[in-house]
Amino acid sequence: MARWFQYAVFCPLLRLPGFREPRIKLGASQTGGPNEVWSYGQRAYESLTAALRLRERL
Structure with missing residues (x-):
């Protein structure tokens, strides 16, 4: 993750992956794990x- 993120810093679009394990209920139609940097x-x-x-x- 860290190496991908270091590369992505130099790309026009920087996004974190949206769905991680374990899958937890986030809302009415969303499931996934937290994907904040912390x-x-x-x-x-x-x-x-x-x-x-x-x-x-930069």
Whole structure:
């Protein structure tokens, strides 16, 4: 995830994948796991936020 995100920082469109395991009920028609940058663990969070900061600076 971190390597994909680091690459995606330099692409015009940066999106996080929408459906992760375990699948949990999110709403009337949505299921999936959380996909915020902090939901991938502390090590990934640090890497992803550093990449986001780089994107903002660019």
